[in-house]
Amino acid sequence: xxxxxxxxxxxxxxxxxxxxxxxxxxxxxxxxxxxxxxxxxxxxxxxxxxxxxxxxxxxxxxxxxxxxxxxxxxxxxxxxxxxxxxxxxxxxxxxx
Numbered sequence: 001x002x003x004x005x006x007x008x009x010x011x012x013x014x015x016x017x018x019x020x021x022x023x024x025x026x027x028x029x030x031x032x033x034x035x036x037x038x039x040x041x042x043x044x045x046x047x048x049x050x051x052x053x054x055x056x057x058x059x060x061x062x063x064x065x066x067x068x069x070x071x072x073x074x075x076x077x078x079x080x081x082x083x084x085x086x087x088x089x090x091x092x093x094x095x096x
Contacts (some may be wrong), residue, residue, distance in 0.1 A: 007021070
């Protein structure tokens with residue numbers, strides 16, 4: 001996705017940087033506007049990530065292949081976020 005011109009800001013409390021970008025421990029620590037929160041965690045870990053996405057004013061949450069949490073998706077939709085579940089953002093980008 002970086003090669004397509006997208007900036008990827010890693011969020012992981014266990015790393016300092018990735019993909020040439022500074023990593024943040026939480027979404028709330030990112031100083032820039034975040035458009036899409038791309039979730040690469042197991043389905044049971046999605047709800048708090050969605051809550052963080054709502055708090056930071058993200059426009060969308062994208063759950064990668066195999067990541068499905070209907071309750072969290074509904075919460076995100078109710079908060080006005082666009083939601084994608086169980087799809088790879090890179091595959092979709094290539095397809096479109």
